[in-house]
Each structure stands twice: as C-alpha cells, then as structure tokens.
Amino acid sequence: TSSGFRQQYMIHEQLGKGHFASVHLCVERSSGSRFAVKIFEKRGGNDRSRTEGLQQEIAVLMSVSHPSLLCLKDTFDEEDGVYVVLELAPEGELFNWIVMKQKLSESEARKVFIQLFQAVKFLHERNIVHRDIKPENILLTDKDLSIKLADFGLAKIIGEESFTTTLCGTPSYVAPEILEPGNHRRYTRAVDVWSLGVVLYICLCGFPPFSDELWSDENPYTLSQQIKMGRFDYPSPYWDPVGDAALDLIDKMLTVNVDERATIDECLEHPWTTLAEINPKDSTDGLTGAIASLDFSKRKPHRERTLLATMNEVRVSRVIDIAPQSQVKVYEKNGSQSRKHNATKSKTGTNGAANREGTPG
Ligand code: ATP
Numbered sequence: 001t002s003s004g005f006r007q008q009y010m011i012h013e014q015l016g017k018g019h020f021a022s023v024h025l026c027v028e029r030s031s032g033s034r035f036a037v038k039i040f041e042k043r044g045g046n047d048r049s050r051t052e053g054l055q056q057e058i059a060v061l062m063s064v065s066h067p068s069l070l071c072l073k074d075t076f077d078e079e080d081g082v083y084v085v086l087e088l089a090p091e092g093e094l095f096n097w098i099v100m101k102q103k104l105s106e107s108e109a110r111k112v113f114i115q116l117f118q119a120v121k122f123l124h125e126r127n128i129v130h131r132d133i134k135p136e137n138i139l140l141t142d143k144d145l146s147i148k149l150a151d152f153g154l155a156k157i158i159g160e161e162s163f164t165t166t167l168c169g170t171p172s173y174v175a176p177e178i179l180e181p182g183n184h185r186r187y188t189r190a191v192d193v194w195s196l197g198v199v200l201y202i203c204l205c206g207f208p209p210f211s212d213e214l215w216s217d218e219n220p221y222t223l224s225q226q227i228k229m230g231r232f233d234y235p236s237p238y239w240d241p242v243g244d245a246a247l248d249l250i251d252k253m254l255t256v257n258v259d260e261r262a263t264i265d266e267c268l269e270h271p272w273t274t275l276a277e278i279n280p281k282d283s284t285d286g287l288t289g290a291i292a293s294l295d296f297s298k299r300k301p302h303r304e305r306t307l308l309a310t311m312n313e314v315r316v317s318r319v320i321d322i323a324p325q326s327q328v329k330v331y332e333k334n335g336s337q338s339r340k341h342n343a344t345k346s347k348t349g350t351n352g353a354a355n356r357e358g359t360p361g
Contacts, residue, residue: 005076005083009037015092020053020153026085035073038084053153054082060128060152061086068119070139070150089139089148094203098135103206106246106272106282111145112138113200114273119149120196121264124189130155131187133195134173135202156187172208173198176228176256190258193267197253204246205238209254230256241282245272 012025015036026037040054061072061084071087091097094112098104104112116138123130130149137151175194178187201209209232212223221231232254234247249272252262267273 004078005037005085009035009085011037018151018153021084023086025088034088034090036086036088038086040082040084042079042081054084057152057155058084060155064123064126064128066119066122068115068147068149069122070148070152086150087148089141089150091140091142093136094138094140094147095135097140098203098206104203106204106243108145109200109203109246110273110275112147112203113196114268115147116149116196116199117264117268117273119147120192121268123155124192124264128155129187129189130192130195132173133192133199135199138199171223172210174227175258176230177258179224179228188258189264190261193253193261193264196267197250200246200253201232201250204242204250205234207238209250228256230254243272243282245270245275248272 008030009026009028012027014022014024016023021038021040023036023038026035027033028035058072058075061070065071070089073085073087075085076083116133120130120133130152132151132154133149137149139148139150140146141148173195175191178191198209210223210226221229226232234242239247249262249267249270252270253267255261262270
C-alpha cells in the first residue's frame with residue numbers, strides 16, 4: 001500500500017500480546033470499521049528469524065479464506081515494525097471464556113468443535129498444519145460461540161514427507177511424536193488433531209489432561225512423560241456428567257500411535273460431533289456442585305487449575321526444551337474413581353469410553 005499504516009488506521013487499546021507481536025484494536029479512517037493489528041516491532045538483533053516467521057505467517061494467511069479462519073486484510077512494512085491488519089475477533093479468546101464459565105457444556109463445545117474441525121480440515125486439505133492450536137488461539141467473534149482460528153505464526157505448508165527439526169508448539173498441547181527425540185520431530189496433520197483433543201478435554205472439564213503441576217500426588221510422571229505414554233484419565237466428579245461419545249472422541253484424538261489417531265475427517269464424522277440428541281446430564285452447572293464436594297487439599301479448585309496449567313505452563317514457553325528423561329517411577333493406582341482412557345488399544349478393541357469405572361451408565 002502506498003500510504004502508511006497510521007495514515008489509514010487509528011491504533012487503540014492492546015487486545016493481546018504474544019511472544020513475537022502485540023495485537024491492538026484499530027479503526028480504518030476511511031470506513032470507521034474496526035480491525036485488529038498485529039505489530040511486529042523492529043528492534044534490530046535477531047530480526048531476521050522473526051521476519052522469516054512473519055513472512056511465513058503472512059503467506060499462509062494470504063493463501064486461506066474460510067469462515068472460521070482469521071482473515072488477513074492488509075500488511076504494512078514500515079521503519080518501526082511490520083503491521084499485519086486482521087479481521088477483528090471482538091469477544092477475545094476462547095481461553096477467557098472457559099476461565100469465566102469454568103467449562104463448556106457439551107452442546108457449547110460441539111458448536112465450537114464443528115467449526116474448528118471444519119477449519120482444520122480446510123487447512124489440512126491444503127497441506128497446511130497449524131501446529132499451535134490452543135484455547136488462546138481460538139478467538140470468538142460473538143457471544144454465540146462463533147470462532148476464528150488464529151495465530152498462523154507456526155503454521156507450515158508441508159510436503160507429504162515433511163520433516164522439520166524446529167520444536168514448536170506449546171508444551172501442554174504438543175503431540176507425543178514431537179517429544180520423541182529419535183523421531184526427527186515429524187509434524188504431520190496428526191499433531192493438530194492431538195492438540196484439538198487436548199483443547200476438547202479442557203473445554204469439557206476446565207483443566208488439562210496432561211500437566212506437570214497438577215497431578216503430582218497421584219501421578220508421578222512429568223508432563224512430557226504423560227504425553228508420550230498418552231497417560232490421562234477422566235476424574236470423577238468432573239467427568240461424570242459428560243457422555244460416552246465425548247470420551248470416545250477424546251480417546252481417539254489423544255491416541256499416541258499416529259497411525260491410529262483419528263484424522264480430522266473422522267473427528268467430523270464422529271457420533272459426538274454429529275450427535276443430534278442432547279445428553280440429559282449435559283450442563284455447565286453440574287460442576288459447581290461437584291466442586292463444592294471436593295477435598296480441596298487434594299484437588300485444586302477448578303478455576304485455579306485452569307489458570308495455573310494454561311497460563312503458567314502454556315503461555316510462558318512456546319518453544320520447548322526437552323529435558324533429559326528423569327527416571328520413570330512405577331505408577332501405583334490409588335483407587336480413586338476415574339473413567340480411564342484406553343486409547344492405546346487397537347481399533348478393534350473396546351474403546352476407552354466403554355471401559356469406565358464407577359460411573360453409572
Ligand atoms: P503466540 O506467542 O501465542 O504465538 P503471537 O505473538 O503469535 O502469540 P497471537 O497469538 O496471534 O500473537 O496474538 C496474541 C493475542 O492477541 C491473542 O491470543 C489474542 O488475545 C489477541 N488477538 C490476536 N488476534 C486478534 C484478533 N484478530 N482479534 C482480537 N484479538 C486478537
């Protein structure tokens with residue numbers, strides 16, 4: 001564009017901040033329309049790698065147009081920074097919505113995930129892997145849960161046998177194959193399905209399936225060990241109101257074996273996604289009672305868990321360092337009630353949702 005960003009737009013308050021950029025509300029002077037502008041400041045130093053990542057993000061954004069993908073309006077390369085003008089998502093992050101509401105009902109989650117599955121299917125069909133799906137990158141355009149998948153900073157257009165050595169993604173959401181050092185850290189479409197599975201789990205209960213901080217007394221494994229083993233469960237009472245179909249879908253998405261993990265098409269066709277009938281126990285209120293009956297010395301309150309896990313471990317480090325494996329302790333089951341996931345079983349075996357303990361059918 002010939003004239004500069006500030007000639008065409010007025011910058012307003014900051015909407016968010018990531019590792020590479022800050023995002024502000026802006027208003028187009030000619031139309032009065034509101035947009036978001038992502039500003040990558042130029043400060044010298046390691047700008048080259050920053051700019052390369054940015055070029056990639058812009059290239060991906062320019063090549064896609066889908067109702068559930070954030071749309072690129074314009075870019076300005078100026079002396080002080082690069083300005084990327086984006087469609088505005090006025091209701092902010094899905095993350096904040098979950099924190100506010102504590103969790104989503106199944107029908108709310110279904111509404112969000114139909115859009116997400118379609119957006120990711122659209123990307124995968126174009127050989128684009130997002131690689132950084134998490135609730136902070138799922139933005140809401142209205143209070144009716146219309147979403148836009150954002151932050152294509154790590155998205156990559158992949159070839160069929162794509163390998164990359166960059167470790168990227170966010171620890172809690174990263175797929176197990178990325179954590180295997182011998183695996184050449186292969187990013188395929190399957191990594192997005194895994195991350196979506198983690199997000200779906202969080203949406204339905206309000207805390208993450210894998211976490212360093214939160215399971216220490218019951219679960220002696222580090223975050224990366226838990227992920228590599230696909231070790232998670234559906235603790236009672238949080239998961240009691242959630243139907244079998246949801247657990248079955250999460251099991252299929254959080255399957256360690258890449259070849260057995262659900263594809264995005266399978267996610268779209270899964271009975272939970274296509275379900276017309278409503279689970280009678282489905283409610284966002286059920287949890288409040290469940291939380292009240294908990295022993296807080298053992299389990300942290302739900303809201304705190306979400307904040308702790310998502311904000312601390314997830315926001316702080318985007319590029320992961322894999323620490324040398326500490327000794328794996330023998331896990332002893334402690335008899336606490338929980339619906340177990342069983343995704344390592346073969347496709348022909350019983351699925352995880354069917355293999356539950358202590359929950360009424
Ligand atoms: P990260 O380090 O997470 O990759 P980033 O530097 O790539 O971050 P984004 O994640 O794209 O930046 O944006 C940071 C935050 O700004 C988002 O989490 C969100 O809160 C806000 N944001 C980004 N784009 C928009 C938008 N179009 N409308 C509203 N808010 C937005």
